[in-house]
Amino acid sequence: MGFWHGAPAASLPAQVPARREGLGDLFETVRRTSMKITRNGIETAAGPSDWFTGAVYVDTVAAPSDGSRLSASSVHFTPGARTAWHTHPNGQTIWVTEGVGLCQRRGGPIEVIRPGDRVFFEPGEDHWHGAAPTRFMTHLAMLEVGDEGNPATWGEHVTDAEYAAAQPIDDQSAGEGR
Numbered sequence: 001m002g003f004w005h006g007a008p009a010a011s012l013p014a015q016v017p018a019r020r021e022g023l024g025d026l027f028e029t030v031r032r033t034s035m036k037i038t039r040n041g042i043e044t045a046a047g048p049s050d051w052f053t054g055a056v057y058v059d060t061v062a063a064p065s066d067g068s069r070l071s072a073s074s075v076h077f078t079p080g081a082r083t084a085w086h087t088h089p090n091g092q093t094i095w096v097t098e099g100v101g102l103c104q105r106r107g108g109p110i111e112v113i114r115p116g117d118r119v120f121f122e123p124g125e126d127h128w129h130g131a132a133p134t135r136f137m138t139h140l141a142m143l144e145v146g147d148e149g150n151p152a153t154w155g156e157h158v159t160d161a162e163y164a165a166a167q168p169i170d171d172q173s174a175g176e177g178r
Contacts, residue, residue, distance in 0.1 A: 047075070051154050053163075054081025054130070061140065069144040071151050077101065077137045082130025082163060085155035089146030091123045099137035102166050103129035110166040113137075128158045132169050 040060070047056030054077070061072040069090075074097070085106065094103070096117045103119055104110045106126035113119060113129070121127045131137035145151045 047081075051084055051086070051152075052081060052130075053084070053157050054078055056081045056083075056130075064145050064149060070142070071145055072140060072142045075139055075141050077131035079131050079135055080133050080163075082158055083128045084157045085126050085128050086152045087124050087126050087155075088121065088143050088152050089123060089150060090144040091125070092121045092141060092143040092152075094119050094121075094129060094139040094141050096137065096139045100132040100135040100169060101130060101137035101139065102132055102163075103127065104162075112166075112169055113139075126155065130158075130163075132166075133163075135169070 042060045045058045045060075047058055056078070057076040059074040059076075061074055062068075062070050064071055077099075082102070094113075096113050096115050096119075098115055101113045102110050103113055104127060105121065111119075112132070119129070129139070143151055
């Protein structure tokens with residue numbers, strides 16, 4: 001049973017509004033008193049061409065403010081789109097929410113990433129990430145900015161030859177046995 005389902009109105013806690021008989025009233029009161037919602041006033045932004053190859057769109061989730069260093073963005077990559085090589089002063093975690101992507105640290109193999117996969121790039125580790133050639137990919141990018149507020153240091157673009165070095169992706173097995 002769900003939250004207070006089937007409970008007689010008389011058995012609901014005293015802090016519930018006087019109109020305890022209406023669960024709609026209960027849920028409205030709980031919603032207004034126990035949750036803070038900050039409305040997003042930032043539009044979806046196209047990823048800058050200095051930082052990305054292909055069409056990439058960024059939705060800001062959290063921006064550093066009031067002593068917090070947290071920066072988080074939902075980043076949407078079209079097929080074949082990718083970041084340039086870059087580093088982060090305090091590292092970066094990406095969590096794939098949909099699609100199929102690729103990521104690589106400098107000198108390492110290109111890895112396939114899928115929904116639910118979490119990748120951590122060490123502080124100062126040169127890396128790139130993006131969508132697979134024939135698939136969209138969205139990830140949540142989370143990091144702490146550096147002492148001067150810098151989230152990343154951007155390098156050269158990943159070349160088509162570097163990107164093409166990825167092994168073919170078997171789309172039929174996405175999510176199965178990996």
